[in-house]
Amino acid sequence: MQAHELREDETVAFDVPELLVDRATHYCPGCHHGVAHRLVAEVLTEMGVAEDTICVSSIGCSVFIYNYLAVDTVEAPHGRAPAVATGVKRARKDKIVFAYQGDGDLASIGLAEIMHAANRGERMTIVFVNNTVYGMTGGQMAPTTLVGQKTTTCPSGRCRDTEGLPMKMAEIIAGLGGVAYSARVSLDSVKHIRAAKKALRKAFDVQQNDLGFGFVEMLSACPTNWRMDAVKANKRIAEEMIPYFPLGVYKDVTEAEGVC
């Protein structure tokens, strides 16, 4: 996809992975879905499994992932992506299967499906994009909305006494038996994006190596619904989200003895 033929004194520093469809996205300026899509595309390409991959898209802004990622895709009802992915994987055990879910989809309406798919150790990978709001419907409170954060359905800020604390999914998932890998990463800086890619690769590797369920939570920005510009949104991730949602690997059976 290079813009022109390379001259002798030029090298490629940045390119679009072949798996990414070359088109404008519907995502807002500063949204991190584009970065997350790209990481998925890079990892699948580097693993050489892109043509053997089936994607399960979920409900939310990222339902349109199939417009940007050139892999076979089935659309799941809201929250049900891990159940749909279970059906896909059980039907085609020889394929790499992943679901791409947001926080409302995964941590609210789909909590039962994600917990049980993880606990069964389904050989699948979950890309969990946590931006602390329901993006597509206009910025309502999510299960991951921070205490005090204002949204259209908690206009005075989330209250821990009545709305509970934001759910820490990477830690919760790590506590389940069938999980081979669970990590939380962030997409707010180049350094963090590089670390995110490594974590994502591992979450796919454990699936490919039949070790169990792979889970990566990506802290992401939603500048539109946070009512801030992209730079401030990145800053908010670093200053407000990461202190509550610590980055790290919460489970990795490849580092421990035995499998899940």
Added chain:
Amino acid sequence: MSSEKTERIFIKGNEAIAHGALAAGCRCYFGYPITPQNDIPEMMSSAIPAAGGEFVQAESEVAAANMLLGAAACGVRAFTSSSSPGVSLMQEAISYMAGSELPGVIVNMNRGGPGLGDIGPSQGDYFQSVKGGGHGDYRTYVLAPATCQECYDMMFEAFDVAYRFRTPVLVLGDAIVGQMKEPVTPWKRDDLDPATEGADWRLQGAKGRPARLLKSLFLEDGALAGQNRNLQAKYEAMKELARAESFETEDADLVVVAFGSIGRIAKSAIRKLRAQGHKVGLVRPVTLFPFPEKVLQDLAAKGKRFLTIEHNCGQMVDDVRLAVRAYCDSDFYGHMPGELPGSDDFLKPILDALGRK
């Protein structure tokens, strides 16, 4: 169709569903316990892995139906089973399967409702089964077995229709046909090749071809209208498969219309009344959607009168009335869910209807 018949076996309707599904090439089963259909997941838990397939006890009927959706997207013959409250939970996925044009089979061993109801037989899910059930304009093909042999046989048709039309198919039994035991003759088909089914749309990785997409979201201008027209054309095309069992209708003055187990019990009642010289017959719809309107219309045109008998408070009678509306009406007798019907319960309602000239 070539077939190979084997020795008869004495099994429950639920077990016949499981045996039939396996013989029809089913490779994945997803289920959740609920009475009165537990024999199906119990049997599938060992039988389908032994046949090289996959069994998952899902965390809920919601998840089971979505697992079915996922397996169907891969073009693999798969089914789930449940009973009324559980089938209510599956309606979301069934609507998505209809919208995404995915083939799968859902077995409902109907129990009493509404709510938790009871665990006995009922036909209270007729409307839910034939009018769509979930949100949006869609229909499912619905088969209604009356015998254990039909439970077995209909699994072949269910998968065939599901794949022919790329649509979810329901098998609507009840606690009677699911729990009773009868001799069943198992058979196999040697013309089945599920491995090639859905080759032009199923997901298996985009090797050597453009990526495929299975979805029910259509936001582009005109796209959803187009998809709805496509679905409606499909339901219209299914109509040629509508069928019913007719019994003693030729010289009958009154035709009883009843489906599933109730059709069978009504047949016993009709035999008794025939022995007493009463001219009564039976039409038992075998497909509930498409509804066998033509069979009823033809009888109505000959001047027959009708009595619809159901194990509910009046659901299929609406479709009977629509079918015969150009000629006559239909009487109705509803046996209340929560009470088990016997053939003697139907004698008086039939004689009453016969006497109302």
